[in-house]
Amino acid sequence: MAISLETQYTKGFIDAEDWENIQPRVTEAHEILHSRRGAGNEFLGWLSLPTDYDRHEFERIRAAAQRIRETSDALIVIGIGGSYLGARAAVEFLKTSFYNSIEKTTPDIYFVGNSLSAFDIQETLRLCSGKRISINVISKSGTTVEPGIAFRIFRDHLIRMVGPEEARKRIYVTADRSKGVLKALADREGYESFVVPNNIGGRFSVLTAVGLLPIAVAGGDIDAIMAGAATAMEELHTPYLFQNPCYRYAASRHLLMQKGRSVELLVSGEPRCVQLGEWWKQLFAESEGKNGKGLFPTTAIFTTDLHSIGQFIQQGTPLLFETAVMFDRPANLLGVEFAADNFDSLNYLSGKTIHDVNRIALLSALLSHMDGGTPSLLLTVPAATEDHLGYLFYFFEKACAISAYMLGINPFNQPGVEGYKRNMFALLGRPGFEARRRDLERRMR
Numbered sequence: 449m450a451i452s453l454e455t456q457y458t459k460g461f462i463d464a465e466d467w468e469n470i471q472p473r474v475t476e477a478h479e480i481l482h483s484r485r486g487a488g489n490e491f492l493g494w495l496s497l498p499t500d501y502d503r504h505e506f507e508r509i510r511a512a513a514q515r516i517r518e519t520s521d522a523l524i525v526i527g528i529g530g531s532y533l534g535a536r537a538a539v540e541f542l543k544t545s546f547y548n549s550i551e552k553t554t555p556d557i558y559f560v561g562n563s564l565s566a567f568d569i570q571e572t573l574r575l576c577s578g579k580r581i582s583i584n585v586i587s588k589s590g591t592t593v594e595p596g597i598a599f600r601i602f603r604d605h606l607i608r609m610v611g612p613e614e615a616r617k618r619i620y621v622t623a624d625r626s627k628g629v630l631k632a633l634a635d636r637e638g639y640e641s642f643v644v645p646n647n648i649g650g651r652f653s654v655l656t657a658v659g660l661l662p663i664a665v666a667g668g669d670i671d672a673i674m675a676g677a678a679t680a681m682e683e684l685h686t687p688y689l690f691q692n693p694c695y696r697y698a699a700s701r702h703l704l705m706q707k708g709r710s711v712e713l714l715v716s717g718e719p720r721c722v723q724l725g726e727w728w729k730q731l732f733a734e735s736e737g738k739n740g741k742g743l744f745p746t747t748a749i750f751t752t753d754l755h756s757i758g759q760f761i762q763q764g765t766p767l768l769f770e771t772a773v774m775f776d777r778p779a780n781l782l783g784v785e786f787a788a789d790n791f792d793s794l795n796y797l798s799g800k801t802i803h804d805v806n807r808i809a810l811l812s813a814l815l816s817h818m819d820g821g822t823p824s825l826l827l828t829v830p831a832a833t834e835d836h837l838g839y840l841f842y843f844f845e846k847a848c849a850i851s852a853y854m855l856g857i858n859p860f861n862q863p864g865v866e867g868y869k870r871n872m873f874a875l876l877g878r879p880g881f882e883a884r885r886r887d888l889e890r891r892m893r
């Protein structure tokens with residue numbers, strides 16, 4: 449089992465009877481998911497994706513990544529929400545947030561189109577100055593405003609730099625198989641294009657070209673990621689809670705919610721998990737946060753945030769529980785040396801790696817938070833490597849679907865996000881949205 453879940457830090461919140469009582473709900477959610485009879489069942493492509501994917505497209509992704517690595521100093525990844533968070537999470541998890549600053553043989557990766565900040569776009573353009581760039585624009589709908597604006601600007605920049613012919617070879621489109629302006633543009637201009645499968649929603653798409661192309665450009669081993677996800681798919685299949693950490697995680701979340709918790713704080717002792725946390729937040733918030741239900745997902749990095757929100761976690765309003773992600777093996781063996789004069793009185797740490805100290809700090813925090821009345825779940829991941837990342841992606845996707853079905857929610861739609869998009873189209877004057885615009889303007893007066 450690649451990932452283990454420990455629940456001893458929920459003592460006083462979840463007892464043996466709770467586990468027994470929740471099993472039938474979990475079994476029911478498992479059956480809904482695997483019989484493909486549940487709400488949103490047209491979006492279950494992710495469920496068997498680790499073994500059932502387009503091998504030919506996978507080879508094209510690999511080849512395109514190789515070409516981008518050989519011809520570019522930077523890849524501009526344009527997308528928002530599910531069309532960028534997975535790639536960014538993986539790049540930082542595998543290569544850390546220092547990736548762009550360190551010396552390497554792979555291109556820098558700049559993520560744009562994930563906000564409407566003119567400042568960020570301008571600064572990224574400045575970073576591109578004098579660099580050979582390629583662009584990967586990612587949008588399933590092809591109509592999202594944020595990536596749309598960024599693509600216009602960076603495409604123009606690229607054409608100005610290298611001319612239209614060369615630009616054509618440097619633009620890669622990831623979009624719907626046949627619909628939408630982006631796909632139409634790719635076909636017209638001859639851009640190489642990849643598919644966001646119809647049966648996979650944005651936040652479940654990291655193991656498609658959406659995530660895999662940028663990850664491969666950054667030097668991530670996409671075969672190992674898919675292999676890790678395939679292991680998860682095989683191992684996380686049984687409905688029995690005590691044989692399936694993914695379902696025990698979903699069940700624990702459900703039980704803690706029933707016991708009055710409304711916020712889940714995903715914590716890690718490694719800053720390389722910041723963007724994984726962003727991906728996880730979208731996955732759970734957009735999947736579960738409907739019909740007045742769902743846990744509010746948020747994140748923290750320990751020990752950094754123990755010195756800011758730690759006090760609240762332990763003794764503040766009792767609204768949250770923690771899910772801690774801990775690594776078993778160190779990514780680095782840096783340790784604390786012995787000092788002959790013990791000038792700082794830290795010799796009691798000598799011989800320990802910083803990784804060891806970090807683990808102890810995390811466990812100390814969980815114990816202390818439990819004393820304060822805040823329960824925690826502990827997920828242990830063997831190491832920050834591709835195979836375990838693939839496993840983790842699948843683990844959370846499946847836990848999310850099971851959690852939502854246990855709540856009686858369709859995990860695969862996002863009516864709230866669509867609502868904001870429609871309002872924005874109307875207020876910005878997109879043709880076809882005139883009536884909505886009049887209505888919104890009346891409400892704003």
Ligand code: PA5
Nearest residue numbers: 529530531587588589592650651
């Ligand atoms: O998960 C989702 O469906 C959303 O977050 C979308 O990925 C996001 O809104 C971007 O949409 P699109 O890929 O159509 O540009």
